[in-house]
Amino acid sequence: MSTEAGTAALRAIYEPLADSVRRLIDISIRTEANALTVVSAKGKIDSAVADLSKSLTAESFGVRQNDDGQSMAWGNVLIGVRNPVAPPLVIHHDPGGFVWTDFELGAAYEGPAGHVHGGVCALILDHVLGATAHKPGKPAVTGTLTVRYLRGTPLGSLRAEANIERIEGVKTFAVGRISDASGVATVQAEGVFIHPRSRGL
């Protein structure tokens, strides 16, 4: 089950589950259902938890590889197709090193009313800037990240993008930003990403 076809089969089982849980997260925050309805819904959720718990890994999902050498970061908090917390981001890479992603953030990512939590912007920028330095089988870890908040980031349709400023040995210096639906930059960031020699990450 670890060939490309096996990977696709596994994804076909578990991705729709994550999509359903993702919808549930949003709805459970926004519901105004009465106590009886909530108790009934909670019963269904607890029953699903019991079913799914019968066969369980002890640990987190980790980063697995299939026989084709493809990395399956399905548990990742931002890009994991099996992680309902992940929007999930789909990261695009230009041949020139430019990286971007378009995404929607709803009620689950809120900080100030109607706005994305500033820390979620930092989370996304860490990942997208870091993606400029990632190479297959050669991940980069963040050394330093500096985030500048220009204005509030409204919940809704957003874009994050980044590019490499320069590379010095194992260090990649990247810059990037988040912009809102009208293309106005709301948050900027710069970061140093490192290809570790022996940190095992």
Place this chain on the structure above:
Amino acid sequence: MSTEAGTAALRAIYEPLADSVRRLIDISIRTEANALTVVSAKGKIDSAVADLSKSLTAESFGVRQNDDGQSMAWGNVLIGVRNPVAPPLVIHHDPGGFVWTDFELGAAYEGPAGHVHGGVCALILDHVLGATAHKPGKPAVTGTLTVRYLRGTPLGSLRAEANIERIEGVKTFAVGRISDASGVATVQAEGVFIHPRSRGL
């Protein structure tokens, strides 16, 4: 329903729902259940979504206030008791301005295998450093946040803490860190937090 007793009654309805969804998020990432079991569990989840959707606010939860002036950030991505994405953090304030929180992060917050996503560390530090500047009815927004990664942060029991370095007018300069279960610092941060005069956040 907006008095202190009303707030407690609302919390008694919705907090257990968020707890159940939080468990479901973790289990749905770690499950190895077969296709039939997953389809059945998904059916229960979708049914809960349908029930809870019958009475729904159009927007995010927002930050509400009850009649006692208490702020209810129940939808907040980090501290919201109604947000299943939130661990949720419980932030403690010392009279001297020191802020700390002890928490557990599981499979839902993963980046590198077995480790917290570096961006999640930034998210948490943004919030905890910012909490040094928050005052009731007078929230602060992040101006700049700089995060330095010292080593990987393992999933499990963690602490985040912060204190004020200095205050200059509307600006609070704060420093802080995340440490692992053995008390070793894994990530450090410094930030500037601003009490906006008219930004409405």
